[in-house]
Amino acid sequence: MSYKIKDLSLASEGKKQIEWAERHMPTLMEIRKRFEAEKPLKGINISAVLHVTKETAALVKTLKMGGANVALAGSNPLSTQDDVAAALVEEGISVFAWKGENETEYYSNIESIVKIHEPNIVMDDGADLHVYIHEKVSSKLDIYGGTEETTTGVIRLKAMEKDGVLKYPLIAVNNAYTKYLFDNRYGTGQSAIDGILRATNILIAGKIAVVAGYGWVGRGIANRLRGMGARVIVTEVDPIRALEAVMDGFDVMPIAEASKVGDIFVTATGNTKAIRVEHMLNMKDGAILSNAGHFNVEVDVKGLKETAVKVRNIRPYVDEYTLPNGKKVYLLADGRLVNLAAAEGHPSEVMDMSFANQALAVEYLVKNRGKLEKKVYNMPMELDYEVARIKLKSMGIQIDELTEEQKEYLEQWKSGT
Amino acid sequence: MSYKIKDLSLASEGKKQIEWAERHMPTLMEIRKRFEAEKPLKGINISAVLHVTKETAALVKTLKMGGANVALAGSNPLSTQDDVAAALVEEGISVFAWKGENETEYYSNIESIVKIHEPNIVMDDGADLHVYIHEKVSSKLDIYGGTEETTTGVIRLKAMEKDGVLKYPLIAVNNAYTKYLFDNRYGTGQSAIDGILRATNILIAGKIAVVAGYGWVGRGIANRLRGMGARVIVTEVDPIRALEAVMDGFDVMPIAEASKVGDIFVTATGNTKAIRVEHMLNMKDGAILSNAGHFNVEVDVKGLKETAVKVRNIRPYVDEYTLPNGKKVYLLADGRLVNLAAAEGHPSEVMDMSFANQALAVEYLVKNRGKLEKKVYNMPMELDYEVARIKLKSMGIQIDELTEEQKEYLEQWKSGT
Amino acid sequence: MSYKIKDLSLASEGKKQIEWAERHMPTLMEIRKRFEAEKPLKGINISAVLHVTKETAALVKTLKMGGANVALAGSNPLSTQDDVAAALVEEGISVFAWKGENETEYYSNIESIVKIHEPNIVMDDGADLHVYIHEKVSSKLDIYGGTEETTTGVIRLKAMEKDGVLKYPLIAVNNAYTKYLFDNRYGTGQSAIDGILRATNILIAGKIAVVAGYGWVGRGIANRLRGMGARVIVTEVDPIRALEAVMDGFDVMPIAEASKVGDIFVTATGNTKAIRVEHMLNMKDGAILSNAGHFNVEVDVKGLKETAVKVRNIRPYVDEYTLPNGKKVYLLADGRLVNLAAAEGHPSEVMDMSFANQALAVEYLVKNRGKLEKKVYNMPMELDYEVARIKLKSMGIQIDELTEEQKEYLEQWKSGT
């Protein structure tokens, strides 16, 4: 078996990490049990580009136990946990990833996992692998289909679909309800606060927190901040979302106003420059700036750096910027995703649902080989429900089922008679 | 002017009611101001079937100030406020409605508002008027289009659209975000609790409340009950919604279990027999049963009546049923919508948004006369936003606008490059 | 048996009311069960001045079942429920009370319940009866002791104690933890909102509510308003309480500022003129004023009446005052306790604990006849705990008990070694 990682001797440490993750990923573990028994992926070659973390390890091991051969590269040059990579190699996974790859190494690793075997299934997180296969691989491959984990990746693939260039069917795992309804709201909602606390150790109670954006991420963060005792202000550009925020009991105002009163700022807009230098100049001395959106453009870090008269590091992930007006603002994690940078990203419980969808999506592609068109499919609703059902069961929670009479009633009612 | 109401002398009392409503309907009042100045409905004949309440009066007056001639009948034989009807007649509206109409009178009133003038716009709440016009009116009418307020009505009209029988374009006001996201969650969420309190005067803190259904209505009620100090159990048939309820901190279990521990039950499932006799027999002595769903089928009232060995009225809207096992359960408002029956239904603030949509929908139909197809349209998004924008402004709340750079960023990002 | 009430034929209606109360007073019912078996009050004469409500009826019946002879007068000329009074007479209680007594009648009724038998126990709500006996009754009475329900009454009695004039021992039931920790926070917290909703039917979500005072009542109201979706501002004069409010996530500011932004105002300060005319002149057009404090002096109603250029009644319990600046404010229930005036006061569940304390206090006075000094005692702690214990049991809730090891640990630790 071929692989390329940092240090195989880290495997035992990595194994404990993976165990801890698996313990908090009961949905995936339930699927693994079935995969082990049924071997639905028997002989299937999978090439996957994913963050090489303990949770991904739990997924990849599950695929292998289902019968697949898996080759794995990292989806980000900085996110690989080297001990986990080592443990995976010991489990028989062909891993090509280490923390701190340069760009050449990153793409070379992607190349390796395609060359190592002829993939039947292509799993991706950001679509770099899909694009690579479409653009660089000329040999004819027997690919049943692929999956995509992220919003960004899905957008890229849909653009390819529109241009008619897709070479195999794709499942947008990202669009599963059991993924996006949960990871944004509950995952980022908690971990953003975790990141802020680890970086600053401030008391949230009594503070005025400003959350830019009231999408799923913003809602999650706003609710959790309120749950910790903050007074929360929401800023929005969408009047319907703004109105929901008001009805949910939050203060809503333009960032130009909010910037004058906030103690802590968290951006979650999905847009650029939600907080600009003009707003920073408004801020109270000591204001804390952080970002929970995917890209590090929501706080205008570049503008801040150009404007500041002095910068120094205070604590890990806390940089102090002295503004021309003499006031200081504190930027967390250089404006990058505060939950990933200053804490540990999504808890395993959240990845559990995301990766349960991945496992079921892979099985679906194998089962439906040749039946799907070359387009981007949403996660099949029955699998989405299946994930929710297993998760609930794993938590010891039972729910009701429709009686025959209720099914008829709904049927009848929807048909409008 | 022709009309048929209970008692014109009630007008002054009705006028005060309407004033109180108008004070809490700032969105509609803002639109009224513009309508008064611009007269966009000049000369338009409107026939409307709506609940004749103080809030509807505010809408109808607005349409009239916009230049329209309005004839109004009630959409429910019991919901007409006679003093409001009188006040509307004094305002020059042709009202045909009184509390306690029989079925013949109900349909005769519908007939009257179509005969009194040739309607250009048809407004409805439940689609009885639309169906009447389609089925019973043979003369050729110059109808620009119609609006529909309810889910039920929209379903009926979509069935007609599917059958290809629609005679004019329709706007599903019900589907406006600023309607259904708000009236269910915040309107019913509050008013259901209001109804329970008026009926029973129980202390909610410390009680175990069971909310059947975690749709928008159920979410609203569950949150408000928690806000009043109850421990809340949610029952669901949909595993994704069930999982959301758990993540939102609620207990989730089957009604068969919940029925054993609940003190207060509220149904909001949109389905029949969410609580059945078998569950009632499980309940603690003294359990309180209520319904917040549209139809009075969610609690199996019929089954309860057949099973009970004794029934007596205890307080207004509270009936005591003694079960064969000797325990007593208390049914509120005979299983009908508890917020309408035992309290005053939606607060004016909620109808404000719904009826602002109605007013803008009517204007849109007039402006786009002849340009629309004979199908059921969703509320145009720009009008939906407009309602949210005016509502926020009326509350003194300003929000952000996208900068040019931000618009470009979003554009670029969505296009996937 | 002697009595004086409005109409005995109302008894059957009153009986249903009392049943409904008893169903929600499980603590008192548990005590009643024991009283019925043990007859601890056998032959004891009790004279009581209490609000003649369905909950008081449950208490008085319990005392009677414990063996006592009870004579009851009303503690407020307006609070007597005539049907309840009738039902009590049928139960063999000497009631002297009706709704709408004039002052002469009020005192004559007090006189009657002292004359009708020689009281051994004196129960009071406001201390009018205690004062009457001390000042007006010259004959020598065999009084074992008395109880007092209210803060006001306790203050009067402590002043008498200080002056050395007390003729019998008194138990300040008002000071029981299971009374004041619960009725203020949870009772008034809920019922004040109930009163506001019944009076106005406004939507609380999205409103700015101003709560004057952050004592137990203010905390209860602020929390419940937040639970209904309001943004809540607290005003305080005590900096420690103000800081707690901030840490609990509320906005805190002076009433001079809060008056400019609030939509709904509720006073709970225990002081006079918490909201003055100068503040009313600041308010937004349409502001709603209400009071949840004991006396109707917290909102300066007198000042408002003198200042307003026009007053009219809009709905029951809603008066519109037009100010010289043209704006209108709406005063609920004439500034009296909004939960009592516009709703039904404390739910039975709250009176349950208060009256369980009363029942146990009476039993304690009988048991300790002759052993107590002529002073005002706090509710004995063991009885207070007993009430909590029975209440929990009645709710089906079990709690832990200290192990021997834990008792020793606490003992040792508190002794500081």
Add this chain to the structure above:
Amino acid sequence: MSYKIKDLSLASEGKKQIEWAERHMPTLMEIRKRFEAEKPLKGINISAVLHVTKETAALVKTLKMGGANVALAGSNPLSTQDDVAAALVEEGISVFAWKGENETEYYSNIESIVKIHEPNIVMDDGADLHVYIHEKVSSKLDIYGGTEETTTGVIRLKAMEKDGVLKYPLIAVNNAYTKYLFDNRYGTGQSAIDGILRATNILIAGKIAVVAGYGWVGRGIANRLRGMGARVIVTEVDPIRALEAVMDGFDVMPIAEASKVGDIFVTATGNTKAIRVEHMLNMKDGAILSNAGHFNVEVDVKGLKETAVKVRNIRPYVDEYTLPNGKKVYLLADGRLVNLAAAEGHPSEVMDMSFANQALAVEYLVKNRGKLEKKVYNMPMELDYEVARIKLKSMGIQIDELTEEQKEYLEQWKSGT
């Protein structure tokens, strides 16, 4: 100047830490400003035993700027931050403390700060220094008085007062409302969750959390856990507190029951063995055990260690114990205070109030030299209020003041006329 620390070269790092603390201790900084101007402690010798943290540094520097000479030793052999100690030495404070002192060194350091100068004021955290001076120092000292920061210390000192052996007056800073109402509820409430998250990275939403004890700490934790999306169960031995928990919307049950359903356990009882081996054997596989009470006796760690068949470390602060029944439980931070061990303890904002009280208490002792008795005083109420007032001001929050009329009303009312 004499001192004994780890490494003076760490001073610049320590200085940044102190700056970060000072930025979040505005109350103390406001007092510092006044102390700098007024020099109320001019020439006063202070010997202090406190945790040598960045927050303590902010206090000690304040005392020095007020004119005092300060000698400082650590109050715990493990809590000293060596960089902070170095920075303090650079500021001219005689520090005798380093991380990892052995017991001999610990007491030797205490000795040093008494020998270095004749203390006028003695500050302590746990009473070790007070006891040392009382028992070991025979020379006559001119001590004006002392302060004590902790509950434990106050208990020891009160035992000494009772025995009549106190040699100087003491102020129980611990008993200030602005200390104990805030650090327990808001400080530990947040930091306990912070510690759990850092140790485990689990998702709190959807979990069942069991909080043992509903005192101030337990309330804080229960509320914050609910704010993060957990379903929270409270266990209690006190029926009144248990009832409050129920009324606050929490589930209450005995630990014997709660142990069967909980995912996360946090103890805050102030007692020993709140969670015993018999309960651990009940627990679900994977249950997490942690303690937020002062002493590490609340979870029976000793019993767990004796019972477990296997122990291994999984992550920092997470030990896995395999029970004889095959299930695993995870103990955080070896059962020690999870917020101190796995996170950073109280945020600076909380210590701000505690240490503002300390600073004012020291000034008070100096001002009242010779006027106080040799007993344990509560923090003077006017200073307590002063701390709250400054804190509010530092947060930009203004509150109301009583008018003359209001003062009279209160006066009159309290006097009972």
